[in-house]
Amino acid sequence: MSSTGITAVPGADLDRLVRRIRDVLPENAVITDPQRRRTYECDGLASYRVVPALVVLPENTEQVQHVVAACAEQQVPFVARGSGTGLSGGALPHSEGVLIVTSKMRRILEVDVANQRAVVEPGVINLDVTGAAAPHGYYFAPDPSSQQVCSVGGNVAENSGGAHCLKYGFTTHHILGLQVVTPDGELVELGGTAREAPGYDLLGAFIGSEGTLGVVTRITVRLLRKPEVVQTLLAGFASTDDAGAAVSAIISAGVTPAAIEMMDALAIEAAEQAVHCGYPDGAGAVLVVELDGPAAEVEHTFAEVRRHCDEHGAFEIRVAADDHERAMIWKGRKSAFAAVGRISPDYIVQDGVIPRTALPEVLGRIARLSADSGVRVANVFHAGDGNLHPLVLFDDAERGAAERAEAVSGAILDLCIEHGGSITGEHGVGTDKVKYMGRMFTDDDLDTMQLVRCAFDPAGICNPGKVFPTPRLCGEVPGPRRGVHPLTEAGLADQF
Amino acid sequence: MSSTGITAVPGADLDRLVRRIRDVLPENAVITDPQRRRTYECDGLASYRVVPALVVLPENTEQVQHVVAACAEQQVPFVARGSGTGLSGGALPHSEGVLIVTSKMRRILEVDVANQRAVVEPGVINLDVTGAAAPHGYYFAPDPSSQQVCSVGGNVAENSGGAHCLKYGFTTHHILGLQVVTPDGELVELGGTAREAPGYDLLGAFIGSEGTLGVVTRITVRLLRKPEVVQTLLAGFASTDDAGAAVSAIISAGVTPAAIEMMDALAIEAAEQAVHCGYPDGAGAVLVVELDGPAAEVEHTFAEVRRHCDEHGAFEIRVAADDHERAMIWKGRKSAFAAVGRISPDYIVQDGVIPRTALPEVLGRIARLSADSGVRVANVFHAGDGNLHPLVLFDDAERGAAERAEAVSGAILDLCIEHGGSITGEHGVGTDKVKYMGRMFTDDDLDTMQLVRCAFDPAGICNPGKVFPTPRLCGEVPGPRRGVHPLTEAGLADQF
Numbered sequence: 001m002s003s004t005g006i007t008a009v010p011g012a013d014l015d016r017l018v019r020r021i022r023d024v025l026p027e028n029a030v031i032t033d034p035q036r037r038r039t040y041e042c043d044g045l046a047s048y049r050v051v052p053a054l055v056v057l058p059e060n061t062e063q064v065q066h067v068v069a070a071c072a073e074q075q076v077p078f079v080a081r082g083s084g085t086g087l088s089g090g091a092l093p094h095s096e097g098v099l100i101v102t103s104k105m106r107r108i109l110e111v112d113v114a115n116q117r118a119v120v121e122p123g124v125i126n127l128d129v130t131g132a133a134a135p136h137g138y139y140f141a142p143d144p145s146s147q148q149v150c151s152v153g154g155n156v157a158e159n160s161g162g163a164h165c166l167k168y169g170f171t172t173h174h175i176l177g178l179q180v181v182t183p184d185g186e187l188v189e190l191g192g193t194a195r196e197a198p199g200y201d202l203l204g205a206f207i208g209s210e211g212t213l214g215v216v217t218r219i220t221v222r223l224l225r226k227p228e229v230v231q232t233l234l235a236g237f238a239s240t241d242d243a244g245a246a247v248s249a250i251i252s253a254g255v256t257p258a259a260i261e262m263m264d265a266l267a268i269e270a271a272e273q274a275v276h277c278g279y280p281d282g283a284g285a286v287l288v289v290e291l292d293g294p295a296a297e298v299e300h301t302f303a304e305v306r307r308h309c310d311e312h313g314a315f316e317i318r319v320a321a322d323d324h325e326r327a328m329i330w331k332g333r334k335s336a337f338a339a340v341g342r343i344s345p346d347y348i349v350q351d352g353v354i355p356r357t358a359l360p361e362v363l364g365r366i367a368r369l370s371a372d373s374g375v376r377v378a379n380v381f382h383a384g385d386g387n388l389h390p391l392v393l394f395d396d397a398e399r400g401a402a403e404r405a406e407a408v409s410g411a412i413l414d415l416c417i418e419h420g421g422s423i424t425g426e427h428g429v430g431t432d433k434v435k436y437m438g439r440m441f442t443d444d445d446l447d448t449m450q451l452v453r454c455a456f457d458p459a460g461i462c463n464p465g466k467v468f469p470t471p472r473l474c475g476e477v478p479g480p481r482r483g484v485h486p487l488t489e490a491g492l493a494d495q496f
Numbered sequence: 497m498s499s500t501g502i503t504a505v506p507g508a509d510l511d512r513l514v515r516r517i518r519d520v521l522p523e524n525a526v527i528t529d530p531q532r533r534r535t536y537e538c539d540g541l542a543s544y545r546v547v548p549a550l551v552v553l554p555e556n557t558e559q560v561q562h563v564v565a566a567c568a569e570q571q572v573p574f575v576a577r578g579s580g581t582g583l584s585g586g587a588l589p590h591s592e593g594v595l596i597v598t599s600k601m602r603r604i605l606e607v608d609v610a611n612q613r614a615v616v617e618p619g620v621i622n623l624d625v626t627g628a629a630a631p632h633g634y635y636f637a638p639d640p641s642s643q644q645v646c647s648v649g650g651n652v653a654e655n656s657g658g659a660h661c662l663k664y665g666f667t668t669h670h671i672l673g674l675q676v677v678t679p680d681g682e683l684v685e686l687g688g689t690a691r692e693a694p695g696y697d698l699l700g701a702f703i704g705s706e707g708t709l710g711v712v713t714r715i716t717v718r719l720l721r722k723p724e725v726v727q728t729l730l731a732g733f734a735s736t737d738d739a740g741a742a743v744s745a746i747i748s749a750g751v752t753p754a755a756i757e758m759m760d761a762l763a764i765e766a767a768e769q770a771v772h773c774g775y776p777d778g779a780g781a782v783l784v785v786e787l788d789g790p791a792a793e794v795e796h797t798f799a800e801v802r803r804h805c806d807e808h809g810a811f812e813i814r815v816a817a818d819d820h821e822r823a824m825i826w827k828g829r830k831s832a833f834a835a836v837g838r839i840s841p842d843y844i845v846q847d848g849v850i851p852r853t854a855l856p857e858v859l860g861r862i863a864r865l866s867a868d869s870g871v872r873v874a875n876v877f878h879a880g881d882g883n884l885h886p887l888v889l890f891d892d893a894e895r896g897a898a899e900r901a902e903a904v905s906g907a908i909l910d911l912c913i914e915h916g917g918s919i920t921g922e923h924g925v926g927t928d929k930v931k932y933m934g935r936m937f938t939d940d941d942l943d944t945m946q947l948v949r950c951a952f953d954p955a956g957i958c959n960p961g962k963v964f965p966t967p968r969l970c971g972e973v974p975g976p977r978r979g980v981h982p983l984t985e986a987g988l989a990d991q992f
Contacts, residue, residue, distance in 0.1 A: 114748070114853045137750075161692065170692060172700075188944045189937075194849045194918035196657065196666060196883070198925040199937065199945045199963065200709075204668075204700025213696075225750035252610070254633075254721035297793030353690045357610045387692070422690035429694040441685075441695065448684045449695045451951035456944075467695065 014053070017070055017098075021056060024066040029104070031055035040099050043084040043091040044146075048431050052079070052093030059104045061179065061187065061217040068215060069185030071098055077461045080215045082123060082151030085144075086158055087349060088430030090210045090466055097461075100215060102153050108132045109218070116223045117176055117193070122153025122216050129221060138223040141168040144426070145334055153216050159208030161426035163333070164290070166384035167258045168224070170426070172207040179218035180206060183457035193220065205452065210428050211463040213456045227292035230258075231302045232326045235287045235314040236280025240264050240379065243285035244359040246312035247383045250289070251356065253308065255301050260384035261288040264363075266343070267336050267378040267391065274339030277332030280316040287314075287383065288333050336380045337391065344376070344393035346402070348409045351427040352416035356386040365415050366390060375408045387425035388416070414439065429467045437469045450474070510549070513566055513594075517552060520562040525600070527551040536595050539580040539587040540642070544927050548575070548589030555600045557675065557683065557713040564711060565681030567594055573957045576711045578619060578647030581640075582654055583845060584926025586706045586962055593957075596711060598649050604628045605714070612719045613672055613689070618649025618712050625717060634719040637664040640922070641830055649712050655704030657922035659755045659829070660786070662880035664720070666922070668703040675714035676702060679953035689716065701948065706924050707959040709952045723788035726754070727798045728822045731783045731810040732776025736760050736875065739781035740855040742808035743879045746785070747852065749804065751797050756880035757784040760859075762839070763832050763874040763887065770835030773828030776812040783810075783879065784829050832876045833887065840872065840889035842898070844905045847923040848912035852882040861911050862886060871897075871904045883921035884912070910935065925963045933965045946970070 022030055031037055032054060041049040058064045071078045077097030084091055093099045105121035108128065112118065113136040120129060126147040129140035142155055143162035150160070155171045156178065168174075177191035191203035206213050237243040243262055250257065263271065265284050271277050279286050289305050291298045309317055320326035340347050354362050363379065370377045378391040390412050394405035413423045413436055423429070423436045437446060446468065454474035456462070518526055527533055528550060537545040554560045567574045573593030580587055589595045601617035604624065608614065609632040616625060622643040625636035638651055639658035646656070651667045652674065664670075673687035687699035702709050733739040739758055746753065759767065761780050767773050775782050785801055787794045805813055816822035836843050850858050859875065866873045874887040886908050890901035909919045909932055919925070919932045933942060942964065950970035952958070 114744075115851050159692070159697075172697065182944065186940050186944075188940050190941075190944075192918075193851060193916040194912075196655070196849055196921050197918045197936075198704075198920050198929070198933065199942075200705055200948055201655075201668065201700045201703065202945065202948065204697045205948075207697065208694075209696055228750075248610075254724075294793050294796055296796035297790050300790055300792035353692055355611050355689060416690075420689040422688075422693045424694045425692050433694070437694065440693075444682050444684050445686075446695075448678065448682075448686075448952075449698065452696055452698065452701075452948060455947035455951040 013074065014076065017074055017076055018054065020070045021067055025056060025058060025063050029057045029059065029063070031057070040081065040084070040093055040101065043081070043086045043089060045087050045089040045430070045432055048089045048092050050093045050095050052099035053096050054098045055101060056098060057101045057104045061181070064100065064215055064217050065181045065185055065187055067098065067100055068181045068183065071461060072184045072459070075459050075461055077464050079463050080153070080157070080211050082154030082157070083125070083146075083149050085146040085150040086154060086428065086430060087351070088158075088424070088428040088432045090158060090428050090430035090463075091154070092431045092466075094464065102151060105217070111136065111223075113138060113223070115193070116225075117220055118223055119218060119220050120152055122151060122156070122219060124152050126150050126152055126155060133223045134226070137226050139226050140221055141174050141224050142171045145337070152219055152221065156207050156216050156219060157209070157211045158426070158428040161382070161387065163259045163261060163382065165426070166260060166382060167256050172204060174222045175203065175207055175219060176222055177220035178203060178206060178216050180214045180216050182214045183459070183462040191220070208428075210430060210467050212453055212467055214462060229295045229298050230290060230292045230326070231298050232288065232290045232320040232329050233302070233305065233309070234279065234318045234329045235289070235309040236283035236316040237285045237287065237312070237314055239284040240363050241360050242313040243287050244363065244383065246287060246309050246314065247359070248356065249308040249312060250305055251384065253304060255304055257289050257305065257384060258292045259288065259290040260382070261333050262286070262379070262381050262383040263333065263336060264379040266376060267340070267380045268332070270339040270343045270378060271332040271336050273342045275331050275335045277328060277335070279332055280318075283316075288329055333380070337389070340378055340391045340393065344395065346394050346396045346405075348392040348394075348405055349427075350388070350390045350392060350409050350412055351424050352388045352390075352413050352421060353425040354386045354388065354416050354419045354421035356384070358419040358421070359383065359386065362388070362415050362419055366412055369408055369411055373404055373408050375404050377408065382425070386421065388412070410436070431466060434465070434467065434469050437467070509570065510572065513570055513572055514550065516566045517563055521552060521554060521559050525553045525555065525559070527553070536577065536580070536589060536597065539577070539582045539585060541583050541585040541926070541928055544585045544588050546589045546591050548595035549592050550594045551597060552594060553597045553600045557677070560596065560711055560713050561677045561681055561683055563594065563596055564677045564679065567957060568680045568955070571955045571957055573960050575959050576649070576653070576707045578650030578653070579621070579642075579645050581642040581646040582650060582924065582926060583847070584654075584920070584924040584928045586654060586924050586926035586959075587650070588927045588962075590960065598647060601713070607632065607719075609634060609719070611689070612721075613716055614719055615714060615716050616648055618647060618652070618715060620648050622646050622648055622651060629719045630722070633722050635722050636717055637670050637720050638667045641833075648715050648717065652703050652712050652715060653705070653707045654922070654924040657878070657883065659757060659878065661922075662756060662878060663752050663754045668700060670718045671699065671703055671715060672718055673716035674699060674702060674712050676710045676712050678710045679955070679958040683713075687716070704924075706926060706963050708949055708963055710958060725791045725794050726786060726788045726822070727794050728784065728786045728816040728825055729798070729801065729805070730775065730814045730825045731785070731805040732779035732812040733781045733783065733808070733810055735780040736859050737856050738809040739783050740859065740879065742783060742805050742810065743855070744852065745804040745808060746801055747880065749800060751800055753785050753801065753880060754788045755784065755786040756878070757829050758782070758875070758877050758879035759829060759832060760875040762872060763836070763876045764828070766835040766839045766874060767828040767832050769838045771827050771831045773824060773831070775828055776814075779812075784825055829876070833885075836874055836887045836889065840891065842890050842892045844888040844890075844901055846884070846886045846888060846905050846908055847920050848884050848886075848909050848917060849921040850882045850884065850912050850915045850917035852880070854915040854917070855879065855882065858884070858911050858915055862908060865904055865907055869900055869904050871900050873904065878921070882917065884908070906932070927962055930961075930963065930965050933963070
């Protein structure tokens with residue numbers, strides 16, 4: 001056993017790896033001490049824990065490139081990590097690998113207001129981008145609820161969403177270019193400053209690849225002009241069906257609010273206990289609807305939204321008169337995940353997507369699943385784009401409860417797939433949902449993705465075990481693809 | 497020589513290929529007659545002409561899959577073609593290959609208004625999608641000027657833009673899912689009906705891949721609600737500098753018009769001669785600005801646009817009072833390319849992109865290039881997003897004129913690259929700009945794209961010779977990527 005604790009990669013001389021890394025990285029950027037390594041054992045999904053063999057904290061692109069090249073030489077696995085707030089175990093370390101933590105790469109390199117963009121390092125905190133742009137009247141749109149602590153590099157890896165992605169889209173819609181270290185240590189540019197570039201859009205493929213195609217070292221983000229006005233409305237309904245009908249009416253009318261969030265009775269109860277948000281008494285569901293844009297437009301469409309809520313049975317409508325009241329309305333929604341801890345010792349945060357029109361049907365099926373299993377489910381979701389966050393409640397002290405909750409949680413994902421939706425809206429596959437990928441995609445679909453992964457990372461050292469089920473050596477991807485081109489395959493084999 | 501005229505692929509038994517294709521495709525869907533094949537010798541860029549060895553017109557996905565699988569078996573190159581309106585030679589046939597024409601695949605399979613999407617076959621004409629959605633109050637946003645004749649499959653291949661992509665983005669922003677036949681004949685789904693899907697965003701990589709990653713057989717498009725109102729303004733300025741300053745002021749104010757188009761004096765002169773559009777007399781530049789959206793918003797922002805034009809020296813501003821007047825304003829702009837034929841026997845339509853803020857500098861440099869070389873250049877462009885379409889005029893009857901025009905045209909692309917822009921905004925690389933790729937990308941960048949191409953198409957039979965310079969066998973992509981992973985490469989080699 002080597003002194004660093006890295007032991008299991010056959011043939012890799014890992015003391016040499018540490019020495020090579022220390023050639024370029026400063027002493028305090030390389031962590032071998034077991035106690036200090038343990039602090040990195042999980043991300044926001046604490047149910048998986050693995051202590052990495054080595055932790056490095058590079059300070060710049062060159063250091064990242066050096067670490068990755070050193071790993072590639074000896075085929076040592078590596079995992080990149082930003083702030084570690086992910087909810088799918090995407091940054092779960094490898095026990096025999098290197099964890100590359102980007103939190104020392106926090107420089108905002110450029111704010112180019114005239115061209116509405118900024119260039120940042122991957123460890124920069126999401127909200128700090130907006131902080132740098134705000135004096136010029138601009139902001140960075142992606143707003144995951146962790147935006148005060150999560151890193152832009154992590155947002156890129158997971159293609160993070162947020163409450164406002166109904167109108168503004170996901171992280172992928174706000175990234176113009178990336179500087180990336182590929183798994184063999186090459187430095188490449190994807191996308192760039194031009195609005196449209198020729199060649200393959202690998203920028204899009206990289207964003208949301210959950211750390212499996214390389215490590216991002218520099219990010220050019222799009223900045224948006226701050227809207228002239230923001231209007232926020234809270235509406236109480238008797239049921240999620242009524243609230244869902246109001247959502248459909250709003251969207252069908254051609255209105256695109258910045259956000260439409262829904263909470264059901266159990267989620268409201270939890271939020272009320274936790275933060276006393278004062279949501280309408282006795283509501284079976286609430287909607288939070290936010291509009292932003294030019295004052296004239298917002299005034300007009302806000303009246304329309306209000307009318308649709310009225311017509312679909314809202315028994316109470318409250319409009320935020322100022323920023324403080326707006327903050328209070330959002331407080332209930334944003335606290336919901338944590339608040340569920342008040343009404344249940346343990347819970348699973350699920351993340352699935354359905355077409356918006358399937359909302360009533362799927363919510364009904366979730367209620368039946370809950371009734372049949374005796375497992376309580378609180379629903380909080382981005383209603384406008386059909387992104388559900390069911391909170392599946394259980395008490396781990398109770399025998400078999402965790403398994404029952406897990407079963408209900410999985411059944412909800414099956415419902416999403418059955419309705420033409422997706423197993424994840426914004427939390428990613430990571431470690432947690434690997435087992436569901438085969439339910440959503442055919443083998444041919446998954447093999448096509450594997451082709452790309454293997455093209456970038458033939459040795460399988462870049463965040464291995466994440467996203468794709470049944471990890472195989474890259475040569476093992478099956479199918480006619482590797483059988484019908486004898487001339488070319490011979491050509492490939494020749495060069496090895 | 498075989499009776500089909502396919503001769504040069506070594507070892508391929510091409511009579512057998514034709515027989516195999518005829519096993520599944522009807523008689524009239526397989527064209528071997530040389531005269532009939534000649535009608536497919538070029539796309540919209542007529543300066544390259546190649547007669548394909550075989551033309552097939554499949555009627556459905558299964559037939560496409562059959563043709564591609566048959567080509568894959570014998571490593572015969574194939575090229576997909578929609579309506580053939582592309583301007584970069586992307587659908588230029590291969591003299592020893594099969595041209596797969598999708599024009600018989602014209603079914604609109606579904607219009608799902610509630611979920612704002614439609615499913616169409618690749619040969620469907622762009623404007624017919626809007627035609628099917630219009631009765632429900634929806635439309636398909638991408639609007640290349642060829643939209644009355646171009647196919648949606650071609651739009652996907654080229655990631656087509658249009659006058660309104662300033663506000664609405666490119667084709668890639670309006671495609672939800674694709675059914676694709678990969679170069680080895682597998683059928684896969686990319687993207688889908690869910691707003692967000694896990695795994696790699698290969699949908700984005702496929703869109704704009706110019707036919708090099710497979711053949712699209714079914715397309716799920718996003719439908720947008722028709723805007724409540726549209727307002728169109730025509731403003732005359734003394735110079736492109738003044739007009740450019742107005743554009744910058746409009747965008748900086750946070751207004752995003754649906755379109756901002758600019759034409760310079762020479763382009764105006766051509767349009768005037770061709771269609772008598774009645775643009776302001778003596779203008780050194782005109783702007784066409786269109787706003788759309790809710791009435792209240794448009795009214796408000798239109799006043800702002802007008803003010804910015806006034807403040808930057810517009811000497812005449814005209815507002816379209818109705819659809820007829822709007823059509824007249826657009827007629828001048830849309831006729832510009834063809835109209836240039838009135839003032840010059842020959843011309844090159846260039847397509848480059850620059851950051852909007854570089855407009856005055858780059859226009860000045862183009863003017864100097866023109867003055868120094870004696871080659872006239874008319875400028876027509878999507879000013880809002882910096883997509884230039886310089887028209888480089890020449891007379892092919894004049895000795896050396898074509899070469900001089902080509903030199904000026906290439907120098908304009910160099911200017912675009914120098915200013916952080918792109919060698920193509922919406923026409924694609926195709927055959928025409930292969931030679932410029934190396935000026936825009938580093939070898940490492942291009943090799944990274946080649947990795948993906950080779951993963952999909954190791955035999956190099958899918959639209960070969962397009963997009964990427966110096967075609968190599970896939971095994972020849974150089975660099976450390978193929979040298980540093982001995983264990984895995986051994987693993988790969990083992991299986992051959």
